[in-house]
Amino acid sequence: MRGSMRGCRMTEAASLQAPRRRTTAQVLVTIGLAMMAVLVVVALFGPAIAPYNPTKTSPASLDGPTMAHWLGTDSIGRDVLSRLIVGGRATLLITFVAVAISLAAGLILGLASGYMGGAVDLAIMRVLDVVFAFPVFLLAIAVVAALGPTLGNLILTIAVVYTPTLARVVRGPVLSVKRWDHVEAARSVGIGEFTIAVRHVLPLVISPVLVQTSLTLANTIFTVTALSFLGLGPPPPDPNWGSMLAEARQFMELAPLTVIGPSLAIVFASLTFIVLANGLRDLLDVTAR
């Protein structure tokens, strides 16, 4: 009972914390959301805003930046900026879809595991431990080698790999929130267990989950580009940031922009989610309790 009182008081304290830290957090979240808006626009409308067809070759190979090609062209004369924008769409869509699946699975498994406890908890957590034990790339290479390098396999692999982390982030606070007084109060007036779990426990654990989801997005950007770099991503000639890096690597000294472009894009995308995660963490007061 005392623990739950503390929990409640802390939730209140969160909204009364020092105004300066709160302002910083709000600025971070605003910047993060603005950066994310850029990414979302690229992911949704990539082909429409790209100045050229990203797969159309031309004789002007490895050109430097010109008014026509802001970031120059690659080894077979394709426009780097267009490839960056359309390639971003592929990278980001894989990332968003994979993390969305991870999040859904993590919420369901983490809530079921933490709330039901006992044998269910044991079973779910041991299975997740097994998944957790696999190195990301080993699992991805194995799946893609066994099932083929399709977009679906790539997304599924990444989703599976990040589910345990999110499930644990959900499960932890569920274990504590389910002992809070309001849960017993809800039970005492005949609210069903499923409703209690979804309406009286889940909403109270959502802030650490938001932060972790944002961090997972940043990680997933790296994973997707790294797998594509290794040739396990979407097949050529469709561009994505990882494969662009791999192709441009050999001409790095002749046309540095072909490497710098995708690199900066990757940094921008992962920075977006790290900034967002930091802002959310301070704003929602997850660790500073």
Place this chain on the structure above:
Amino acid sequence: MVEPLLSVRNLTATFERHGAPARVVNGISFDIAPGEAVGFVGESGCGKSVTARAILRLAPEGSSIAWGGHILFRGQDLLRLDDAAMTDIRGRHIAMVFQDPMSSLNPVMSVGAQIDDMLIRHAGLSRRAARRRAIELLDLVGIREPASRADDHPHQFSGGMRQRVLIAIAVSCQPALLIADEPTTALDVTVQAQILRLLMRLRRELGMALMLITHDFGVIAGMVERVHVMQHGAIVETGAVDPLFAAPRHAYTRALLAAVPRLDTTAGPA
């Protein structure tokens, strides 16, 4: 003699902790008649809260507790009901008000929504009808401007107001028995009296039986007809309030009565 509403026979409660059983309620029996108010008094850890929770079959989360004996409510044994039937009893026929109003409400739901859920669940009302009834209930328990307050969240209410909200939730489906477990312990002294008066008024208006659990004889006086004094998981003395106050038979009752601080007697050495 009327048929009792609740009839507890030889109730035991045993916690399992690291394989060693600890019996905290030791075969107690009592009856509560329809509309009757009964008090349970005893010090912390005497088993009064565990007894109250046993009636609703609420086990503390994370511990394993085994109940024995019989709890007959309108003739059916609550300890032998299946879980779904027990969930229907809770809130609809027997409801409970807890000690700590600061933590007994869901902090992220509006208080109106928390009452709505009850009415939708037990009375089968639509969300709109439930909200109308919820506002009536908030008015009934003395919340001012209930229509606009229904959309407020718990942190916007004071402790006394939150306890009123919790009482509104508990009585929303007009239960036959209301269990109040130390309902005023966490409140200011001035608010305590208001909450007790509210409970008495609701009991009269809704015809509920009341099981009032407290460690404070001051709360019991004037609230209930009969008192059970509990110690070490057993009922050591039972009686009507006035005779029990005037002439306590059991040594423990005398000790409890002597423990009530009084302003009109000379204080002992400080």
